[in-house]
Amino acid sequence: MKSRIISLTLATLTTFACHRASAQAKVDFAKDILPIFDQSCVKCHGPEKQKGKFRLDTKEAAFKKDKNDNTVIIAGDAAKSDLYRRITLPKGHEDIMPNEGDPLSKPQTDLVRDWINQGAVWPDGVVSKAASNTASSKPRNEPVLPKDFKPGDAEAKAIAKIGQAGVDVRPIAMSVPWREANFRLQGSNVTDAVIAPVKDVTSLVELNLANTKVTDAGLLAIKALPHLQRLHLELTGVTDAGLANLKGLSNLVYLNLYGTAVSDAGIEHLAGLRYLRNLYVWQSKVTEEGAAKLKKALPELSVSTGWDLKSLEKKEEKPAEKPAEKSEKKEDKKEDKKEDKKEDKKEDKK
Numbered sequence: 551m552k553s554r555i556i557s558l559t560l561a562t563l564t565t566f567a568c569h570r571a572s573a574q575a576k577v578d579f580a581k582d583i584l585p586i587f588d589q590s591c592v593k594c595h596g597p598e599k600q601k602g603k604f605r606l607d608t609k610e611a612a613f614k615k616d617k618n619d620n621t622v623i624i625a626g627d628a629a630k631s632d633l634y635r636r637i638t639l640p641k642g643h644e645d646i647m648p649n650e651g652d653p654l655s656k657p658q659t660d661l662v663r664d665w666i667n668q669g670a671v672w673p674d675g676v677v678s679k680a681a682s683n684t685a686s687s688k689p690r691n692e693p694v695l696p697k698d699f700k701p702g703d704a705e706a707k708a709i710a711k712i713g714q715a716g717v718d719v720r721p722i723a724m725s726v727p728w729r730e731a732n733f734r735l736q737g738s739n740v741t742d743a744v745i746a747p748v749k750d751v752t753s754l755v756e757l758n759l760a761n762t763k764v765t766d767a768g769l770l771a772i773k774a775l776p777h778l779q780r781l782h783l784e785l786t787g788v789t790d791a792g793l794a795n796l797k798g799l800s801n802l803v804y805l806n807l808y809g810t811a812v813s814d815a816g817i818e819h820l821a822g823l824r825y826l827r828n829l830y831v832w833q834s835k836v837t838e839e840g841a842a843k844l845k846k847a848l849p850e851l852s853v854s855t856g857w858d859l860k861s862l863e864k865k866e867e868k869p870a871e872k873p874a875e876k877s878e879k880k881e882d883k884k885e886d887k888k889e890d891k892k893e894d895k896k897e898d899k900k
């Protein structure tokens with residue numbers, strides 16, 4: 551009698567606990583299975599190590615055939631799948647996976663079983679977080695340069711014209727179509743007219759107009775550059791009105807407005823630039839409140855106001871003339887990485 555009650559209670563409990571499994575609810579790969587692989591398998595079967603020459607971090611890898619034309623997961627048949635056999639072996643067995651530490655729990659192996667029996671559906675593009683940390687897949691929070699980009703017809707001509715002004719519009723790396731242009735060294739020779747041909751250089755990703763004679767009107771030339779990511783306007787005559795021309799630069803990541811007359815009203819034009827991460831407004835009219843307001847619209851933005859620098863200045867008589875270019879770039883990269891991690895964590899929670 552007693553044992554009957556116990557087994558009844560157990561049965562009820564199990565029905566509660568494994569409701570989805572017993573009801574053969576559809577297993578959700580991303581939610582139910584991938585976290586198991588991530589937690590218990592990928593450290594030995596992922597980007598870093600491929601024990602037994604096997605990877606379990608992407609669909610392609612998990613369903614790869616071995617030399618005998620077998621896959622370890624046989625869709626629709628858990629009983630024939632080596633992967634399921636291994637995770638259900640008794641602890642201490644030679645072939646058990648994971649081959650160290652605790653075996654998977656029964657609810658976990660049941661989920662894997664149901665998943666395989668339901669056809670082992672692994673939606674395209676769903677990858678282990680270990681795999682998505684490597685370069686193979688781009689984090690979604692930075693601009694993506696299209697692979698099939700072709701420069702426009704007018705581009706070569708425009709580059710030649712800019713060359714005549716003494717500025718080399720050069721590729722950012724070997725065998726990529728993307729370019730950068732640095733007008734800074736030509737300084738006061740560079741007027742709105744000089745930069746006008748830039749509008750046809752759609753491959754530009756980085757443009758340095760710092761310390762030139764460029765004005766608000768000149769910014770019309772960059773208004774529609776689709777891939778521009780980094781823009782230096784520090785120490786120019788640019789004002790709030792000019793910043794309205796930057797609204798469409800949807801891939802902008804970095805903007806330097808140090809030493810310009812822009813104010814809080816001007817940077818409001820930037821609120822829609824979702825990839826913007828670094829904004830320099832030191833020695834402009836932007837206030838702490840203005841910066842905070844923009845950060846509300848763009849939470850991942852870091853605004854360098856230089857107010858912290860000012861307190862340093864008091865000690866050091868001579869203020870630094872300009873933010874050091876090289877360290878800026880490194881900072882950017884560090885920032886980006888941090889953001890990636892944040893993104894990942896967010897994704898984990900989902």
Ligand code: HEC
Pocket residue numbers: 586587590591592593594595601602603604606616622632633636637644645647648649650654
């Ligand atoms: C601590 C490292 C480690 C962990 C964690 C681990 N494995 Fe393995 N795995 C190995 C080693 C080593 C081999 C190769 C030796 C062997 O075949 O037993 C292997 C082989 C395999 C194979 C055979 C591959 C083939 O092509 O024959 C499968 C399937 C497998 N593991 C699945 C898993 C699964 C599923 C998990 C997570 C539940 C897991 N492993 C966790 C180390 C590990």
